Amino acid sequence: MKTSVIEARALGCTLRGGTVILDDVSLAVGEGERLALIGPNGAGKTTLLRILAGMQKPDRGTVSLLGRPLAALKPAERARTAAVVGQTDQPDPRVSLWDYVGLGRIPHSGLKSRVEEWGILNTALARTGLDHLRHREMGSLSGGERQRAQIARALAQEPQVLFLDEPTNHLDPRARSDLLGLVAELGLTVVAVLHDLALVPDFATHVAVMNGGRLVAHGTPAETLSPETVRAVFAVEVLRFPHPRERRELTVFDRPVSFSRKRFQ
Ligand SMILES: Nc1ncnc2c1ncn2[C@@H]1O[C@H](COP(=O)(O)OP(=O)(O)OP(=O)(O)O)[C@@H](O)[C@H]1O
Secondary structure, eight states: OOOOOEEEEEEEETTTTTEEEEEEEEEETTTOOOOEOSTTTTSSSHHHHHHHSSOOOEEEEEEETEEEEEGSSSHHHHHHHHHESOOOOOTTTSSHHHHHHHHHGGGGTSOOOOOHHHHHHHHHHHHOOOOGGGGSSSGGGGGHHHHHHHHHHHHHOOEEEEEETTTTTTTHHHHHHHHHHHHHHHEEEEEOOOOGGGGGHHSSSSSEEEEEEEEEEOOOHHHHHHHHHHHHHHOOOEEEEEOOSSEEEEEEEEEEEEHHHHHHH
């Protein structure tokens, strides 16, 4: 059996007015697993991701990272283990890409020689295909390049775990699958909030389905993206059929016919 890298027990989160936004969520993420957190808007995905990454304290329950309680890890120690790519990173537009990626080295400062540090930054830029843009200012990068820059900065942290909050936002369809392909090739343990269900089966080894603050399904993509679960949680239909040219199955998440009629008639 694989070692659990992340273990969450009975997590709960309640807003001041008493609304429960995370309710008794327990899950484990094994080494090298890529867990997709999916669910409708407001289901609690970002809240769960932030708690698993140690960016937010739960009101109830515990999280351990590599067998140690998250609450006991110092921020720099945590940052050497886990990197977070959030939705709202707004770097200073005048900072060069090289310096921006270099921010990922802060948790390691003083631990390696300058030559080793440069080597790590060069590798992070090369792996994300950004080598040729190293001298460019962050403000001059396209949305897709900025998204990859965030991944490069996270790689510079040399983490064992990568937390991603909707990393494919603002990307065109090809760039979406390229970015997730890149993340999958890293071989790290990954937890990613994803909205585009069509990308989940190829990317994720495991899926956690959230709805109304609860974990309603957790397992492999085939187990969790069943027509019943998808219909109940997202109110869309799952259709699977053979690819017309390739030896693989296509999965389409189709909105209900009644919805499209109402909208376009
Ligand atoms: N700090 C906060 N104050 C008030 N409400 C909050 C706070 N954080 C989260 N919520 C509420 O908790 C619920 C879950 O939010 P969360 O961002 O975790 O959902 P999500 O599944 O990531 O949503 P989305 O898919 O829309 O990004 C939402 O109703 C949100 O408005």
